[in-house]
Amino acid sequence: MTHFKTAAAAIALMAALAAPLSAQAHRQWILPSSTVLSGTDAWIGIDGGISNQVFVADHNAMRFDNVKVTAPDGSTVAPENLMQGKYRSTFDVHLTQPGTYKIANASSGVMATWSLNGTPGRWRGQAADLAANVPAGATDVVSAPFASRIETFATLGEPTTTVFQPTGVGIELVPVTHPTDVVAGEAATFQLIRDNNPLADAEVTIARGGIRYRDNPEEMTVKTDAEGKFTVTWPEAGMYWINTAWRAGGPAPEGMGRGGPPVASASYVAVFEVLP
Amino acid sequence: MKLLPLALTTATLATGLVATSASAADLSVSVELPRINSASYHRPYVAIWIERQDQTAVRTLAVWYQQTRNNEGDGKDWLKDIRTWWRKGGRAMTMPADGISGATRAPGRQTVTMPGARLSGLPAGQYNIVVEAARELGGRESVRVPFRWGAANTGSARGATELGAVSVTVTR
Numbered sequence: 001m002t003h004f005k006t007a008a009a010a011i012a013l014m015a016a017l018a019a020p021l022s023a024q025a026h027r028q029w030i031l032p033s034s035t036v037l038s039g040t041d042a043w044i045g046i047d048g049g050i051s052n053q054v055f056v057a058d059h060n061a062m063r064f065d066n067v068k069v070t071a072p073d074g075s076t077v078a079p080e081n082l083m084q085g086k087y088r089s090t091f092d093v094h095l096t097q098p099g100t101y102k103i104a105n106a107s108s109g110v111m112a113t114w115s116l117n118g119t120p121g122r123w124r125g126q127a128a129d130l131a132a133n134v135p136a137g138a139t140d141v142v143s144a145p146f147a148s149r150i151e152t153f154a155t156l157g158e159p160t161t162t163v164f165q166p167t168g169v170g171i172e173l174v175p176v177t178h179p180t181d182v183v184a185g186e187a188a189t190f191q192l193i194r195d196n197n198p199l200a201d202a203e204v205t206i207a208r209g210g211i212r213y214r215d216n217p218e219e220m221t222v223k224t225d226a227e228g229k230f231t232v233t234w235p236e237a238g239m240y241w242i243n244t245a246w247r248a249g250g251p252a253p254e255g256m257g258r259g260g261p262p263v264a265s266a267s268y269v270a271v272f273e274v275l276p
Numbered sequence: 277m278k279l280l281p282l283a284l285t286t287a288t289l290a291t292g293l294v295a296t297s298a299s300a301a302d303l304s305v306s307v308e309l310p311r312i313n314s315a316s317y318h319r320p321y322v323a324i325w326i327e328r329q330d331q332t333a334v335r336t337l338a339v340w341y342q343q344t345r346n347n348e349g350d351g352k353d354w355l356k357d358i359r360t361w362w363r364k365g366g367r368a369m370t371m372p373a374d375g376i377s378g379a380t381r382a383p384g385r386q387t388v389t390m391p392g393a394r395l396s397g398l399p400a401g402q403y404n405i406v407v408e409a410a411r412e413l414g415g416r417e418s419v420r421v422p423f424r425w426g427a428a429n430t431g432s433a434r435g436a437t438e439l440g441a442v443s444v445t446v447t448r
Contacts, residue, residue: 039353158367159367183363
C-alpha cells in the first residue's frame with residue numbers, strides 16, 4: 001500500500017473508494033484477451049481501466065500494484081510485460097498448467113477518521129497499522145474495513161475449481177456454473193459470499209461490452225437469493241462485466257457517501273467471456 | 277495452420293478409420309468439405325462425434341487438426357476453435373488420440389467408419405452425429421444428423437457454408 005504524500009491525494013483516493021457505491025461511478029474493469037484455450041501452453045493479455053463504459057479505455061488506467069495471478073495448482077504466477085498507459089494498464093500471463101487461472105486485483109484494509117484539536121484527520125491502510133497511525137489525543141476516532149476485488153478467469157484445457165477457494169476477505173464468487181464455461185442462451189448460476197457468508201439480497205449489475213457500438217446499454221440487474229445465488233441467461237455472446245457492492249447499513253443515499261465517518265464496505269467485479 | 281499430407285499410421289489402419297468399404301463397418305459418416313474459393317484457404321479443423329438427444333456428448337469419432345508445430349504455434353493451440361466440440365468433450369481428451377485424431381483433410385468427400393466392435397458399449401436408441409468445422413480466416417459451422425443405433429438406417433443433412441452434405445449409415 002502506498003502512503004500518501006498529501007492530504008489532497010488521500011481525500012481524492014477516499015472519493016474514488018466511495019465511488020463504486022454511487023450511481024454515477026466510473027467502472028473498474030479488466031479485460032482478458034482469451035478465456036478458453038487449448039494446447040500445452042498459452043498466453044493471454046489483460047487490460048485494466050476505469051471508465052464510464054466498461055472495456056472502453058478513455059478515462060484512467062488501472063493500477064496493477066496489487067494484481068495477483070493464481071495458477072490451477074495454487075501457486076502465484078508473475079505478470080509479464082507490465083505496462084501502465086494513459087488510459088489502460090496491461091500485462092501478459094503465460095499459462096503453462098492445464099486448468100483454470102484466476103487474475104485478481106484485490107485490496108483490503110481499514111479506513112479511519114478522527115478529530116485532533118478540531119482538525120479532521122483520515123488514514124487508510126492495514127488494520128494492524130491503525131493504532132500507530134492515529135495521533136495521540138485524537139477524538140471521534142471511527143474506523144471501518146473495506147475490501148475491493150476485481151477478477152477474471154482463464155482456462156487452459158479442462159476447467160478446474162481450485163482457484164475459487166475463498167480467502168474469506170470481502171466479496172468473492174463461488175461457481176455453480178464455471179465462469180469459463182458460459183455460453184449465450186444458456187442459464188448460468190453463481191454464488192456470492194462476503195467474509196465467507198452468503199451475500200443475500202444483493203443487487204448485481206451485468207453489463208455487456210461493445211456499448212459504444214449500439215444505442216441501448218442493455219444492462220441487466222438481478223438480485224441474489226437467501227443463499228447469495230443469482231442466475232443469468234446471457235442474451236448473446238460477448239464480454240460481460242458483473243458488479244455488486246455492499247455497505248453496512250445499506251447503500252448511501254444518492255449524492256452521499258463522500259466524506260463523513262467511514263462505514264464497512266466491500267465491492268466486487270468479475271469479467272466473463274460468454275461464447276456463442 | 278498449413279497443409280500436410282495425411283500420413284497413415286498402422287494405428288489408424290488397425291482401428292478402421294480408413295476402412296476399405298462401408299459395408300465392413302457398422303457406423304459410417306460421410307462428410308463433404310466444400311471447395312472454398314479463397315486466396316488464403318486453409319483446410320478446416322473438423323470434429324465428428326456422437327451425442328445423445330439432449331446434446332450431451334457420448335464419443336468422439338474423429339478430430340482433424342494440424343499435426344505439427346509451425347512458426348505460429350502448435351496445431352493443438354487452435355483445437356478450441358472447434359468450440360462446441362471442445363466444450364462438450366474435446367477439452368477432456370488427450371491429443372493425439374489413436375484411431376480418432378489425424379491431419380486436416382482436403383476438400384471433397386471424406387469418410388469415417390467405426391466398426392461395431394468399438395461401439396459395443398453404446399445402448400440401442402436414438403442419437404445424433406455432429407460434425408463441426410472451423411476454418412482459419414474462415415467461418416465455423418456444425419451439422420447434426422439424427423440416427424438410430426441398433427438397426428440399419430441412414431440419415432443426412434447439409435451445411436450451408438463450411439460443410440456440404442453429411443450422411444450417416446448404420447449397418448447391422
